Amino acid sequence: xxxxxxxxxxxxxxxxxxxxxxxxxxxxxxxxxxxxxxxxxxxxxxxxxxxxxxxxxxxxxxxxxxxxxxxxxxxxxxxxxxxxxxxxxxxxxxxxxxxxxxxxxxxxxxxxxxxxxxxxxxxxxxxxxxxxxxxxxxxxxxxxxxxxxxxxxxxxxxxxxxxxxxxxxxxxxxxxxxxxxxxxxxxxxxxxxxxxxxxxxxxxxxxxxxxxxxxxxxxxxxxxxxxxxxxxxxxxxxxxxxxxxxxxxxxxxxxxxxxxxxxxxxxxxxxxxxxxxxxxxxxxxxxxxxxxxxxxxxxxxxxxxxxxxxxxxxxxxxxxxxxxxxxxxxxxx
Numbered sequence: 001x002x003x004x005x006x007x008x009x010x011x012x013x014x015x016x017x018x019x020x021x022x023x024x025x026x027x028x029x030x031x032x033x034x035x036x037x038x039x040x041x042x043x044x045x046x047x048x049x050x051x052x053x054x055x056x057x058x059x060x061x062x063x064x065x066x067x068x069x070x071x072x073x074x075x076x077x078x079x080x081x082x083x084x085x086x087x088x089x090x091x092x093x094x095x096x097x098x099x100x101x102x103x104x105x106x107x108x109x110x111x112x113x114x115x116x117x118x119x120x121x122x123x124x125x126x127x128x129x130x131x132x133x134x135x136x137x138x139x140x141x142x143x144x145x146x147x148x149x150x151x152x153x154x155x156x157x158x159x160x161x162x163x164x165x166x167x168x169x170x171x172x173x174x175x176x177x178x179x180x181x182x183x184x185x186x187x188x189x190x191x192x193x194x195x196x197x198x199x200x201x202x203x204x205x206x207x208x209x210x211x212x213x214x215x216x217x218x219x220x221x222x223x224x225x226x227x228x229x230x231x232x233x234x235x236x237x238x239x240x241x242x243x244x245x246x247x248x249x250x251x252x253x254x255x256x257x258x259x260x261x262x263x264x265x266x267x268x269x270x271x272x273x274x275x276x277x278x279x280x281x282x283x284x285x286x287x288x289x290x291x292x293x294x295x296x297x298x299x300x301x302x303x304x305x306x307x308x309x310x311x312x313x314x315x316x317x318x319x320x321x322x323x324x325x326x327x328x329x330x331x332x333x
Contacts, residue, residue: 042323
């Protein structure tokens with residue numbers, strides 16, 4: 001990665017008399033964004049190697065009728081294995097020692113240190129890469145889920161209806177031109193969660209999970225229409241015709257627990273619905289080497305003593321992967 005050098009001509013903080021009134025205006029909000037991921041992504045799984053191998057058992061058999069005088073019926077279950085590779089992530093920020101000494105607001109080193117704080121946002125960047133099928137932060141587009149299909153797919157790796165429901169976790173939407181269209185597609189997704197089955201054909205989620213609530217993630221440009229779809233109260237400005245009543249908001253009337261989240265990471269009309277109560281989240285992060293910081297200056301570096309350049313280097317090694325994504329549905333518009 002390229003170094004980012006702060007010099008007197010670039011930093012803009014060397015003029016005498018500057019005050020620090022606005023020095024913190026760019027302070028990182030990375031920790032808050034990391035907390036926001038918790039319902040959708042599991043972070044901090046331990047790792048002690050170049051890569052980690054995971055395995056899970058498919059559902060154990062259900063009880064069956066046992067006729068008197070006959071042997072009990074036998075049934076088995078299988079396991080699935082998948083892996084996740086750890087990669088290095090890092091950044092270096094470099095500045096001239098004179099700039100630090102002449103910095104009139106005394107914030108140059110603190111601002112350089114924010115590059116380390118921003119590592120908390122790395123999980124968010126990885127999350128959107130996995131969600132959207134991009135590689136803006138990750139070294140490559142994420143591979144298939146453990147069932148052999150992409151993150152969002154109508155069928156699994158064996159060409160069967162994914163999670164036992166036609167269309168799997170990839171639904172075709174009807175657009176976002178109207179609030180009514182969004183409401184219809186959202187309820188289709190709610191119904192789809194309820195249709196998901198385990199590998200033995202039984203309901204995947206108990207009612208308590210289906211009642212746990214949802215997160216609806218959509219593009220920032222669609223803020224107004226999604227707010228109208230989910231939050232608009234019944235109108236009282238209706239024609240005084242006989243028997244006329246105000247239409248109710250079906251989400252409010254149904255008592256659905258819905259959290260709306262607009263994001264600039266989504267730049268089209270697709271939206272995503274996460275089921276909060278799933279025991280395992282669709283995405284995960286494993287930490288091989290936690291974040292470390294190294295500071296180099298004239299006291300510990302011959303190069304710095306010769307050039308008067310100081311720097312901070314941060315490093316973290318971790319891996320990102322996809323679990324069975326039955327906790328999220330994409331509405332494809």
